[in-house]
Structures are given as structure tokens and as C-alpha cells.
Amino acid sequence: MKKVSVKDIAKLSGVSVATVSRVINNNGRFSEETRKKVLQVIEETGYEMNYSAKTLRTNKSYTIGILVPDISNYFFSDVVQKIEYILFERGYSTIICNTGRNEKKELDYLKVLQGKGVDGLIVISGAEEFSFDYTEAKKEIPYICIDREPKDKSQTTFISSNHYQGAFEATEHLIKVGCRHPIFAVLNRKSTSAKERLSGFKEALKKNHFTFDNSSILYLDNPPAEMKRQTQAFFNNYPTTDGILATNDAIALELLNILHNMQYKIPEQIKVIGFDDSPITNYSTPPLSSVQQDTAKIAETAANHLLYLMKHPNETGQTLIVPVTLKLRQSSAL
Amino acid sequence: MKKVSVKDIAKLSGVSVATVSRVINNNGRFSEETRKKVLQVIEETGYEMNYSAKTLRTNKSYTIGILVPDISNYFFSDVVQKIEYILFERGYSTIICNTGRNEKKELDYLKVLQGKGVDGLIVISGAEEFSFDYTEAKKEIPYICIDREPKDKSQTTFISSNHYQGAFEATEHLIKVGCRHPIFAVLNRKSTSAKERLSGFKEALKKNHFTFDNSSILYLDNPPAEMKRQTQAFFNNYPTTDGILATNDAIALELLNILHNMQYKIPEQIKVIGFDDSPITNYSTPPLSSVQQDTAKIAETAANHLLYLMKHPNETGQTLIVPVTLKLRQSSAL
The missing domain is CATH 3.40.50.2300 (Response regulator)
Structure with a gap:
């Protein structure tokens, strides 16, 4: 008998591979109906989680992290909410960490977000150049800097108002x-x-x-x-x-x-x-x-580019400047 | 030879059991110095992670989740930031989810936070009574409701301004x-x-x-x-x-x-x-x-009571009303 793949499960359940992965890992979003359907197909086909599903499990959490200095600042909270809205529509949940403009806290939250297995990261504002130390990370996480000069522009996409x-x-x-x-x-x-x-x-x-x-x-x-x-x-x-x-x-x-x-x-x-x-x-x-500042445009650009970077991790190094209006x-x- | 426990490691390293657990699991916060010290003691004593450490691993993430409807609202962002500040001082990281006053989104974020293994949850405001469906949860998560009537007051601590x-x-x-x-x-x-x-x-x-x-x-x-x-x-x-x-x-x-x-x-x-x-x-x-509204008092009450509930999961059912000033x-x- 041909080994059943996660793709087969997806096809038979009438859902995407990503959804099957979410159901298997009980992580991310799916309806109760979808869960039942997928589990039924898995049972019927005798599917056993194989390497491919395990890779999905290890590599995808459908969660994006945002580091923001101060959510009580209008510009920041507006951009964060608009990003969250767009990402949610695309099937991603957003978790927000408020760093209080504290460098040590920022480093700690970077570790926390990595520990939670976020698929991507958006860093908003801050005093110092941003650098991401991957030495202790389990995987490289694509990230976008908004209004925050990255130490190494070749590692990220930089987005800023003009x-x-x-x-x-x-x-x-x-x-x-x-x-x-x-x-x-x-x-x-x-x-x-x-x-x-x-x-x-x-x-x-x-x-x-x-x-x-x-x-x-x-x-x-x-x-x-x-x-x-x-x-x-x-x-x-x-x-x-x-x-x-x-x-x-x-x-x-x-x-x-x-x-x-x-x-x-x-x-x-x-x-x-x-x-x-x-x-x-x-x-x-x-x-x-x-x-x-055009917060809608900034949010849209950030969300789109992060999703793009997650698929094309080497396409970093872009700087995107969004026009402003007096x-x-x-x-x-x- | 007597088996070495996580308590022994903590004693010999001069740090708390919680810190040893964080180092072992590489989760949460500790200094590089602490990490070196703890790992050295572990090596010297030949400590092997035992059931107790695994329990710690399963049950503690040193992360608290907050569900908030709208971070651009001053009252919400002020309370959230003050809670984050207090919890961070106590060794906990806070991850914030913005539900946009969307019921479906709130349910999804509840799942996400459970998936991330938060140790506790704070739910702020919202239109409907809050109920927490544990049926799919891996563990019961203590939670606090601020300005959000819980469906079952016996399951939570309810905090509100007067x-x-x-x-x-x-x-x-x-x-x-x-x-x-x-x-x-x-x-x-x-x-x-x-x-x-x-x-x-x-x-x-x-x-x-x-x-x-x-x-x-x-x-x-x-x-x-x-x-x-x-x-x-x-x-x-x-x-x-x-x-x-x-x-x-x-x-x-x-x-x-x-x-x-x-x-x-x-x-x-x-x-x-x-x-x-x-x-x-x-x-x-x-x-x-x-x-x-006394946001400092609300934040302090919420943070303290959540930490208390995490240690005493059965001590729910309290209602705490914070005075206001015209x-x-x-x-x-x-």
C-alpha cells in the first residue's frame, strides 16, 4: 500500500496542507467541523505522521511576533492593530510584546518570541540599531524593521515613513x-x-x-x-x-x-x-x-513583506519608504 | 549515591528552583552568568533531568497572556503596560493579543495562548460574558477578568473599577x-x-x-x-x-x-x-x-491575584472593586 501523505489527507479532507498541519498539531486556527473531518480522514486512511508533517510541526506556528516600545503611543498602536488585522485574515495570529523602551526587556522578549516558535517578527521603532543574534536560536526567523534602523540591512526589510x-x-x-x-x-x-x-x-x-x-x-x-x-x-x-x-x-x-x-x-x-x-x-x-503617516500603507507593506520573506528567506535587503502628508x-x- | 534533585542544583548554584528550570528549558529569563553557573553545577553533579524537572518543563513557561479588545484605547493600553511592568519584575513575560472586539478572534487567540503554554491569562473588557472552555486545553490556566463579567464567577477573580x-x-x-x-x-x-x-x-x-x-x-x-x-x-x-x-x-x-x-x-x-x-x-x-480609573491599582491587583491563583488554583471566586475619582x-x- 502506498504510504499516505499529508497532501493526500488535505485532498481527501478538502482543506489545505497548512490546515491539516494545524489540526495535527492542535496549533493555530480551524473550525471544529474541519478538525472532525481531518481526524476522520486520518483515521480512515491509517495515516501516520511522517517526516513531512513533523517538519511542518517544527517549522510553522502560524504566529507572528511584534516588538513595540510603547502601545500607548497612537502611531504604534495604530500600526500594530492594522498589521494584526491583515495577518489574521491570512491565517496568522499576532502576539505583541511591549518593551517599554528597555533594551534588556527587548532582548528578553526576543528570546521569549523565539521560544514560542514565531514564524516571523516585526520590530517597531527603538533608539538603537536593531540586531538579531541568532546564535541561540533554534531557527532563523525572518524579520521586518519599521522605523528602526537595522544594524545589518542585508538581513531584513526596512520600512519607514518618509x-x-x-x-x-x-x-x-x-x-x-x-x-x-x-x-x-x-x-x-x-x-x-x-x-x-x-x-x-x-x-x-x-x-x-x-x-x-x-x-x-x-x-x-x-x-x-x-x-x-x-x-x-x-x-x-x-x-x-x-x-x-x-x-x-x-x-x-x-x-x-x-x-x-x-x-x-x-x-x-x-x-x-x-x-x-x-x-x-x-x-x-x-x-x-x-x-x-500612512499607517494603513505601512501595515500592509510590513505584513506583505514579512509573509514574502517567510517564503523567500534570502530576499532581504530592501528599504521601503512610505510617503507622508502635511x-x-x-x-x-x- | 543519592540522586541529585533540581533543588540541590538550585542550592549549589545559588539560584532559585525556578531559575534552574528556566536554564534547563532555555525558556524565560536568566543572565549568561547564571546559565554558565547552573550548567557547570549540573555537569559537576552528574544531574539528570528527572520527573520533577520534566513537570516544571511541562507546566511553567513564565509567560502570561493578555487578551485586550483595542490597544489604541488609553485605559486598556495603560492597564496592559502597567501589568506587563509588574509581571516582568516578578520574572514573567507578557504576550498581548488584540482581539479587535471580534468574538471569533478572541476564541482563536485563546487557543493560541493555550498553545503557547501561558501560565496565566488576563482578560480585559468585552461585550459578552467571558467563559473559558477547557475541554481542548492541555492544562487548566488560571485567569483574571478585568471589566469583563465572567460567565462563572467561581472560576476566576473579577476586577473592576467602581x-x-x-x-x-x-x-x-x-x-x-x-x-x-x-x-x-x-x-x-x-x-x-x-x-x-x-x-x-x-x-x-x-x-x-x-x-x-x-x-x-x-x-x-x-x-x-x-x-x-x-x-x-x-x-x-x-x-x-x-x-x-x-x-x-x-x-x-x-x-x-x-x-x-x-x-x-x-x-x-x-x-x-x-x-x-x-x-x-x-x-x-x-x-x-x-x-x-486607578489603573495602577487595577494593574497591581490583577498581577498579584493572577500570581496568587497560579499557586492556589482553587482560591477563585473573588470580586475586587477599585474606587474611582471624579x-x-x-x-x-x-
Whole structure:
């Protein structure tokens, strides 16, 4: 008698090989009906799990891991949810690990995700270049970096908004509406994307013959009370400041509050633009101009490329840049 | 020669039994130094993994799963992050699954988390009563429900803010500052907590001799354009409405925008209070009064009780209610 293969089981059950594998391993998703059907066919054919099924068992968990620094950040949670949605439609479950911007924690969660046998990994943002140490791994896991410079670009697909373009356009807009001393407000802890935004800001100053020096950049730290102190000190030193591009909306909103308490009129005296175009921009006083990242496109690109890398593990090394859009509201109006 | 036990290895290595188990199984967290030390002791003593170590291997993954409907919601992401922080300090990794308020997805993720061998589970919010079907599970997993009514309270620990008290106090405040026709604004998709808030609202009306009827409750649906239509229709029918308790801050902020566009003055003509006290309440026009949930206390209670249940699986059946605080801002001022 010809040995029954997992393919035969799939054919006889009217489902895919992947589904048969999931039922055999009781891992991933299938209906109770499917389970019954597959188990019935297995029984009828006297199928015994062979090497091929064991390979499937070892190599496929239908689970994707996501490392994210801070799920309370709008941009991150939006991208993560959109990725999860797409992957689920394709039969993959997503498990999310929140690293709290802690390097040690990130390494630990990398180990955990490997231990759970994820088929692929998406790494979002972070301060340092990302490197994946495979020395203790049971298998190489394809991974995608979003807004996180990989140490070795040849090992991954790198996806990012065009932060440079966004900051450049926002800065040129500030200059166009009359700012003579625009500044860039950024956290001391700088991410890959913040660095790109800073260089877009610098380049726009340069193109418009403005000087970039200490008076062009306001460094901030959490908590808000510290930001307030730093902002007041900066405005004491550089009272001609009349435009701010903030590295994200949360910072921009905090600055709106601080400047309001310092009796500045926005946008009459100081114009402010944020980054991310989070929903909150519509509720602030005044509504906040912001650079919109295309989270749907980023999520779609990341999910598609990860699934592609899982099938073609050698096709790494790509960099994909997603365009951004400047959304103008009252905070930067003439 | 006496057989060496995992306890002996732990003693000789100067680490806990749990750490020895993690090293043996290469699962969870330990330093490179610890790993070397433990492996050296194992080699020196000629220790062979025995039944006890295998039990540890089968039963402990040092991973906790969290099911959450929507990580972009401030309350959820805040609680999840605080739980993760506490559990990590105790040596546990947390994996988060975002169910998108989709029942089928929730069931699938329950299976996935069981497949990954989590030691415990925290279920946050959701529309339906939560029940955990163990029939296909390899082991019983202790679980905690936060803001999610369990189908069988004897199987779990139930943790919740005192939504009833929060809504009651907020409603009494609206009445105290002069509202003669306060309403409750809620999504048609009602969670466990929204139901509690509604009953707090009703009870405050009753205590103050106000009638509760169709004119007391504004049902809303996403997206915002639909909310706008529903709100306009409601105010056409009930133009005397002069106070709103919204079921969460996101809804309250959307209503502030809609009412502003309808030319209402807040708080002069209509007073508004939200729920959750998310950071956004400080940035709205006007700043939003809100009922603050004690996310630190909720997270701490959930993490502690889950770890306790993992050691004492029969000590279920508790209900823990965490007090809330009404934070007053300009949106409900006299």
C-alpha cells in the first residue's frame, strides 16, 4: 500500500496542507467541523505522521511576533492593530510584546518570541540599531524593521515613513507662513525616525538660508514638569522663537499647553506643527497641524513583506519608504 | 549515591528552583552568568533531568497572556503596560493579543495562548460574558477578568473599577451645577463597564427625582459622521438637554466637537463629563471633566491575584472593586 501523505489527507479532507498541519498539531486556527473531518480522514486512511508533517510541526506556528516600545503611543498602536488585522485574515495570529523602551526587556522578549516558535517578527521603532543574534536560536526567523534602523540591512526589510520629507515640508510651511526663527522640539532620547525628522528640518533651514545652531533645537525630557522648565528656559534664551516643529503630536500638545500658560498666542505669536496626525489633533486648542503617516500603507507593506520573506528567506535587503502628508490646521495658520 | 534533585542544583548554584528550570528549558529569563553557573553545577553533579524537572518543563513557561479588545484605547493600553511592568519584575513575560472586539478572534487567540503554554491569562473588557472552555486545553490556566463579567464567577477573580460609583457621582455633580436634563451617551455596543455606568447614572437620576426615559440616553455608533447625525437628531427631539455623561473620554471629546459645530457653548449651555481621565482631557476645548480609573491599582491587583491563583488554583471566586475619582475641569463648570 502506498504510504499516505499529508497532501493526500488535505485532498481527501478538502482543506489545505497548512490546515491539516494545524489540526495535527492542535496549533493555530480551524473550525471544529474541519478538525472532525481531518481526524476522520486520518483515521480512515491509517495515516501516520511522517517526516513531512513533523517538519511542518517544527517549522510553522502560524504566529507572528511584534516588538513595540510603547502601545500607548497612537502611531504604534495604530500600526500594530492594522498589521494584526491583515495577518489574521491570512491565517496568522499576532502576539505583541511591549518593551517599554528597555533594551534588556527587548532582548528578553526576543528570546521569549523565539521560544514560542514565531514564524516571523516585526520590530517597531527603538533608539538603537536593531540586531538579531541568532546564535541561540533554534531557527532563523525572518524579520521586518519599521522605523528602526537595522544594524545589518542585508538581513531584513526596512520600512519607514518618509520622515525626512515630512519634516522638510512642515518646516518650509512654517517659513512660508512667516516664521523667522523656527525650531525643532525633540526628546533627548532620539529614535531612528526622530533623527530623520531632524535632518529634514535642518535641510529646509539650509535651503531657505536660515542658520541652524543651538537656538534651533529644543531638547526635552519627560515628565511634563521637566518639559515646562526646559521650554521656559529655552524661550528666555531665545525669545524670538516663532515656529515649532515637534517630533510628535504628544510633544506638540504638551508645548501648546506650556506656551498657553506662558501667555503666548497660538498661532498668532508662535506656530506649531506636530507629527503623526493622531486623532487628538482635532481636539486641541487650537487644532494641531501635523504630518500624517500612512499607517494603513505601512501595515500592509510590513505584513506583505514579512509573509514574502517567510517564503523567500534570502530576499532581504530592501528599504521601503512610505510617503507622508502635511495636514494643516489652525495651529500653523497665517 | 543519592540522586541529585533540581533543588540541590538550585542550592549549589545559588539560584532559585525556578531559575534552574528556566536554564534547563532555555525558556524565560536568566543572565549568561547564571546559565554558565547552573550548567557547570549540573555537569559537576552528574544531574539528570528527572520527573520533577520534566513537570516544571511541562507546566511553567513564565509567560502570561493578555487578551485586550483595542490597544489604541488609553485605559486598556495603560492597564496592559502597567501589568506587563509588574509581571516582568516578578520574572514573567507578557504576550498581548488584540482581539479587535471580534468574538471569533478572541476564541482563536485563546487557543493560541493555550498553545503557547501561558501560565496565566488576563482578560480585559468585552461585550459578552467571558467563559473559558477547557475541554481542548492541555492544562487548566488560571485567569483574571478585568471589566469583563465572567460567565462563572467561581472560576476566576473579577476586577473592576467602581463604574457605578463613578457614574453616580458624575451625574450628581451635573445636577448640582444646575443641569435639569442630564443624559448618558453610550455606544450601542455596550461593555460590562458601560452597563455599570448606565446603572449608576439611572440611580443618581432616581435619587434626585429625575425621570429616566428615552430622552435620558443617547445611543451612538461609530464612525464619527454617524455619531454627528445621531447627536443632531437627539438634540432636535430633546432640545432641553443640558448635561452629558459620556461612557468614555473618546466619546465625550467627539461630542464636544459635534456640539461646538452645532453652536452650543460648553459649559455654559451644556456641561460634559467623560470617563477614564485620559491625558487628552487636558488638551480639549474646554478641558474635560472625567472619572479617573486607578489603573495602577487595577494593574497591581490583577498581577498579584493572577500570581496568587497560579499557586492556589482553587482560591477563585473573588470580586475586587477599585474606587474611582471624579476629576473636575472646565467642561462641567458652573
